[in-house]
Amino acid sequence: VVSARSGDRQAFDALATALYDRLYAVARRILRDGYAAEEAVQECLIHAWRELRSLRDPSRFEAWMHRLLVNACHDQGRKARRLAVEVAEISLDPSDPADDLATVVRADELERGFLELPVGHRAVLVLTHYQGMSAPEVSEVLRIPVGTVHSRLHYAIRAMRAALSNASAELPQGAITERGP
Amino acid sequence: MSGRSTDLRVDPIIAQWLASGPEVGPEHGLQRALAATRKVQQRPGWTFASWWLPAGAAGLDLRVSRTQALALLVVATLAVLAVAASLAGTFLQPNPTSSPAPPVEQGNLIAYQEGPPITGSGHVTFLARPDGSARRPLTRIVPFSRLPVFSPDGQRVVFLSPSSERTRDGRLLVVRIDGTGQLVQVDGGIQSLPADVPQVSWSPDGSRIAFAGTLDGISTIFVTPSDGSAAPVAITDASAHRNSPTWSPDGAWIAFRERDLDGVRTRLRRASPDGATVEEITLVVADDAYLSRVRWREADGPMAYWYNPGFGSETSAYIDLLFTHKNEPWRGTPGGSWDSGVTWAPDGSKIAFLTQDEGVVIADFDPTEPYDGRVVSLGPVADCWVDWAPTGDALYGGAPGGCNGVVVIPLADPGAATTIPGSTAGVASWQPLPE
Numbered sequence: 001v002v003s004a005r006s007g008d009r010q011a012f013d014a015l016a017t018a019l020y021d022r023l024y025a026v027a028r029r030i031l032r033d034g035y036a037a038e039e040a041v042q043e044c045l046i047h048a049w050r051e052l053r054s055l056r057d058p059s060r061f062e063a064w065m066h067r068l069l070v071n072a073c074h075d076q077g078r079k080a081r082r083l084a085v086e087v088a089e090i091s092l093d094p095s096d097p098a099d100d101l102a103t104v105v106r107a108d109e110l111e112r113g114f115l116e117l118p119v120g121h122r123a124v125l126v127l128t129h130y131q132g133m134s135a136p137e138v139s140e141v142l143r144i145p146v147g148t149v150h151s152r153l154h155y156a157i158r159a160m161r162a163a164l165s166n167a168s169a170e171l172p173q174g175a176i177t178e179r180g181p
Numbered sequence: 182m183s184g185r186s187t188d189l190r191v192d193p194i195i196a197q198w199l200a201s202g203p204e205v206g207p208e209h210g211l212q213r214a215l216a217a218t219r220k221v222q223q224r225p226g227w228t229f230a231s232w233w234l235p236a237g238a239a240g241l242d243l244r245v246s247r248t249q250a251l252a253l254l255v256v257a258t259l260a261v262l263a264v265a266a267s268l269a270g271t272f273l274q275p276n277p278t279s280s281p282a283p284p285v286e287q288g289n290l291i292a293y294q295e296g297p298p299i300t301g302s303g304h305v306t307f308l309a310r311p312d313g314s315a316r317r318p319l320t321r322i323v324p325f326s327r328l329p330v331f332s333p334d335g336q337r338v339v340f341l342s343p344s345s346e347r348t349r350d351g352r353l354l355v356v357r358i359d360g361t362g363q364l365v366q367v368d369g370g371i372q373s374l375p376a377d378v379p380q381v382s383w384s385p386d387g388s389r390i391a392f393a394g395t396l397d398g399i400s401t402i403f404v405t406p407s408d409g410s411a412a413p414v415a416i417t418d419a420s421a422h423r424n425s426p427t428w429s430p431d432g433a434w435i436a437f438r439e440r441d442l443d444g445v446r447t448r449l450r451r452a453s454p455d456g457a458t459v460e461e462i463t464l465v466v467a468d469d470a471y472l473s474r475v476r477w478r479e480a481d482g483p484m485a486y487w488y489n490p491g492f493g494s495e496t497s498a499y500i501d502l503l504f505t506h507k508n509e510p511w512r513g514t515p516g517g518s519w520d521s522g523v524t525w526a527p528d529g530s531k532i533a534f535l536t537q538d539e540g541v542v543i544a545d546f547d548p549t550e551p552y553d554g555r556v557v558s559l560g561p562v563a564d565c566w567v568d569w570a571p572t573g574d575a576l577y578g579g580a581p582g583g584c585n586g587v588v589v590i591p592l593a594d595p596g597a598a599t600t601i602p603g604s605t606a607g608v609a610s611w612q613p614l615p616e
Contacts, residue, residue, distance in 0.1 A: 024206025042214040
């Protein structure tokens with residue numbers, strides 16, 4: 001990090017390569033769109049390279065990168081040009097034959113509920129329950145008070161549980177057994 | 182990372198759903214991101230050189246944050262301005278040269294590629310007048326862009342954005358040339374063809390774009406709204422490979438090239454934009470047969486293309502009068518990229534094409550009289566591809582001797598052809614004149 005901060009391109013490339021998959025996985029989960037996730041990670045890396053000299057404490061590099069990534073996800077979330085991509089991805093993705101109707105309906109409702117959340121709430125949920133960060137760590141990454149982390153988490157989980165309840169209500173009687181072996 | 186929050190656990194189903202998905206990003210995404218970072222400079226840090234500091238203070242970290250540095254800069258600038266104003270008794274007048282450049286008159290811009298002298302390798306699209314003035318990048322958002330095509334109103338450009346400098350295919354994006362609005366992805370995630378001539382065509386009203394993309398390994402023709410508001414619709418099925426779509430001037434048809442999966446039959450067809458009606462324009466049956474993309478002269482009128490029936494025959498520059506008869510203004514061996522086809526002058530009175538032995542050839546066409554056989558050879562003034570300037574008094578194409586540039590050829594004096602400064606390989610697009 002120190003070498004990259006002083007302008008060493010190779011050092012930055014190595015850092016970016018090592019972090020890319022993790023950043024992409026987080027962005028993909030926040031944005032639920034592969035193309036938008038790629039864009040967000042790219043923006044994050046451009047910003048990181050441009051501003052790296054302003055990072056005072058190299059040990060905070062990873063938290064700093066996650067903050068840049070969530071900011072980039074906010075920007076992506078503001079862009080209202082996803083319709084074509086999402087429709088195509090849904091229609092082109094081969095469906096998993098192991099999926100039964102319940103799983104599909106549940107995933108659909110969770111997806112819908114998740115996408116209705118603001119990006120900031122999605123980020124808290126993903127950083128906590130996918131990345132395994134503690135509330136103080138999320139607080140540092142997002143630069144929000146710990147209390148706000150808790151309240152966002154509470155709100156997001158409640159919304160996701162509501163989505164799960166919707167999924168159960170939507171399933172017709174016998175729908176699962178009809179597709180069983 | 183330390184332990185999870187214990188008071189706000191999620192249900193296992195939600196946790197499982199959150200965890201599902203790819204753990205690894207696409208390799209092309211990493212390469213694209215790294216390439217993008219190479220296009221920006223690291224901002225300089227604000228540090229004091231050690232010899233500025235008193236003895237004993239050199240070991241201190243006296244870096245200032247960017248905010249602090251900006252504040253210092255603002256204070257210093259204000260101080261300088263105040264001193265200057267007090268000395269001169271007046272404030273500085275606005276610099277007249279800092280006003281924005283006047284917009285380029287429509288019909289006088291070319292969208293072309295700059296970059297390495299290799300087709301399909303790390304190019305960036307620029308806009309400029311034919312003499313290279315008023316040059317600016319088409320967009321700064323994507324690192325690579327190629328094969329631009331102007332919309333009929335000349336205000337937008339559709340282009341391919343490859344994911345890395347080594348790939349020729351990529352995302353199909355639309356951008357306004359005045360810099361307003363966002364980039365719009367119009368391919369709906371469908372993989373484009375790795376071609377060296379554009380595989381897109383605007384509808385005459387600019388509302389839709391026909392393009393060739395790959396669906397389950399089959400090259401297919403799609404129609405999509407040019408504002409990205411809906412997913413593309415395939416108008417051809419998987420029974421053959423189709424490419425090179427060209428929209429008719431009245432918007433009623435899209436012509437395209439078709440090759441059966443066994444590679445024996447090659448056709449030109451036209452389909453209605455919804456794919457409901459499909460008609461055959463011409464058919465050749467031979468492994469070595471060749472038909473180029475269609476260039477329309479007018480709705481339901483003559484079309485021009487390269488025609489080779491196979492079996493070692495010569496190739497013709499064909500003018501197809503659609504279900505009546507055909508003219509062959511020239512026969513021999515085409516030059517450059519055959520896919521570029523045979524192009525019509527804006528007024529429909531001539532065709533131009535590239536040949537191997539005679540260079541650029543122009544032939545007359547008069548639909549009211551039998552073909553008079555008059556052709557003019559301009560010699561090797563272009564290579565790879567050639568097309569008409571919208572004014573009809575010039576051609577433009579790949580620079581002779583390997584296409585490493587875009588050349589503009591005035592018909593009044595072909596010897597005075599000039600190359601757009603900085604242009605490299607790749608088919609360019611000239612902005613249409615205003616309606």
